[in-house]
Amino acid sequence: MSDASELPKKEEELEVTPEPEEQSYDSSEDEATGDTEMDFLRNLFSSTLGLGSAEKVLDELTLDGVVRYIKSGKCKNILCMVGAGISTSAGIPDFRSPGTGLYANLQKYNLPYPEAIFQIDYFKKHPEPFFALAKELYPGQFKPTVCHYFIKMLKEKGLLRRCYTQNIDTLERVAGLEGEDLIEAHGTFYTSHCVSFCCRKEYNLDWMKEKIFSEAIPRCDKCSSLVKPDIVFFGENLPVRFFTSMKMDFPRCDLLIIMGTSLQVQPFASLVSRVSKSCPRLLINMEKAGEADPVLGLLGFGGGMDFDSDKAYRDVAHISTCDDGCLALADLLGWKAELEELVKQEHDRIDSQDKKEKESKGAAATASTASAGPQPKAEE
Numbered sequence: 001m002s003d004a005s006e007l008p009k010k011e012e013e014l015e016v017t018p019e020p021e022e023q024s025y026d027s028s029e030d031e032a033t034g035d036t037e038m039d040f041l042r043n044l045f046s047s048t049l050g051l052g053s054a055e056k057v058l059d060e061l062t063l064d065g066v067v068r069y070i071k072s073g074k075c076k077n078i079l080c081m082v083g084a085g086i087s088t089s090a091g092i093p094d095f096r097s098p099g100t101g102l103y104a105n106l107q108k109y110n111l112p113y114p115e116a117i118f119q120i121d122y123f124k125k126h127p128e129p130f131f132a133l134a135k136e137l138y139p140g141q142f143k144p145t146v147c148h149y150f151i152k153m154l155k156e157k158g159l160l161r162r163c164y165t166q167n168i169d170t171l172e173r174v175a176g177l178e179g180e181d182l183i184e185a186h187g188t189f190y191t192s193h194c195v196s197f198c199c200r201k202e203y204n205l206d207w208m209k210e211k212i213f214s215e216a217i218p219r220c221d222k223c224s225s226l227v228k229p230d231i232v233f234f235g236e237n238l239p240v241r242f243f244t245s246m247k248m249d250f251p252r253c254d255l256l257i258i259m260g261t262s263l264q265v266q267p268f269a270s271l272v273s274r275v276s277k278s279c280p281r282l283l284i285n286m287e288k289a290g291e292a293d294p295v296l297g298l299l300g301f302g303g304g305m306d307f308d309s310d311k312a313y314r315d316v317a318h319i320s321t322c323d324d325g326c327l328a329l330a331d332l333l334g335w336k337a338e339l340e341e342l343v344k345q346e347h348d349r350i351d352s353q354d355k356k357e358k359e360s361k362g363a364a365a366t367a368s369t370a371s372a373g374p375q376p377k378a379e380e
Contacts, residue, residue, distance in 0.1 A: 055278040056313045063318050066282050067332040075254045077161040085260020086147040086322045087169050120233040135212050144175035149343050150326035152176045162249050168231045185242045185268050187231035196225035250274035256281045260322045263290035280314045284325030288317050
């Protein structure tokens with residue numbers, strides 16, 4: 001899901017977004033287990049024997065140091081990892097903020113526990129709460145944020161290799177990231193499928209939207225089973241493309257930018273440990289995240305970010321909202337005016353498009369009423 005954008009733990013979160021903090025997504029990939037074991041052995045030998053000493057790339061562990069590195073021309077493949085925190089300024093609630101988070105406001109759905117709304121087994125028996133929530137948070141009701149458009153600018157300047165998102169709100173797509181630019185780790189509302197293993201018929205965004213806003217429980221035209229948006233519920237596997245792409249992307253990464261996530265949900269959180277030992281990692285978040293126990297770091301889980309120790313050499317934490325952090329970064333790069341203009345133009349375009357659609361629907365409704373003509377008076 002997506003904090004209502006993303007699914008997991010307290011990550012300034014909501015991919016329109018779901019998933020419990022301490023719970024990992026299942027993966028049917030045997031390779032994922034094998035990779036984790038190999039990572040463990042590599043890290044163990046490297047740390048114990050002092051092998052693979054890392055080169056220090058940043059001249060300073062600050063935003064300025066990151067900017068000088070980007071401007072040096074040596075940084076050509078940037079990966080972004082993002083969570084619910086990049087969508088909160090769009091009006092999409094995160095998952096766990098006290099009083100305002102998604103889980104704090106689900107009492108009206110009479111759930112046995114908040115996370116049940118995103119549990120696949122509960123959904124199959126009681127789909128009503130999820131679709132009621134989906135109507136409130138459905139994609140298309142929110143505009144991308146400054147942070148979304150900053151990622152789009154990285155793409156336009158030829159620096160973005162890929163954006164890995166936990167969010168399901170589709171705002172990355174709205175901002176202009178296309179299929180090859182994006183890995184939607186926790187799925188998306190963009191497509192839907194029949195839940196029956198014998199059917200699995202696919203449905204598009206417009207079909208699902210019509211069902212949700214007519215308050216009808218989406219049922220398959222072919223077999224009458226439930227139809228569910230392709231967001232990853234607890235108890236479901238992550239998309240295969242997540243696993244295949246990360247093996248190609250992370251070893252080639254020159255800079256990892258992590259935004260709006262508390263790095264609590266696996267296997268997404270473990271991606272930070274898949275870049276090379278020399279690769280700088282920039283966290284833009286309301287609090288430091290990904291700092292882990294050394295033993296967990298060896299296992300490849302928890303991130304292993306090191307911002308403050310005497311051995312810190314590549315990790316930078318910029319504590320702020322994601323939008324403010326992106327504006328600060330854009331300012332230092334000389335892109336701030338361009339970014340602000342891009343946000344203004346795109347928001348104006350979206351507003352204009354929404355206005356035209358509303359006027360068109362209003363005109364159609366008026367025409368329909370007029371064509372019906374006056375109703376004849378019933379004879380007495």
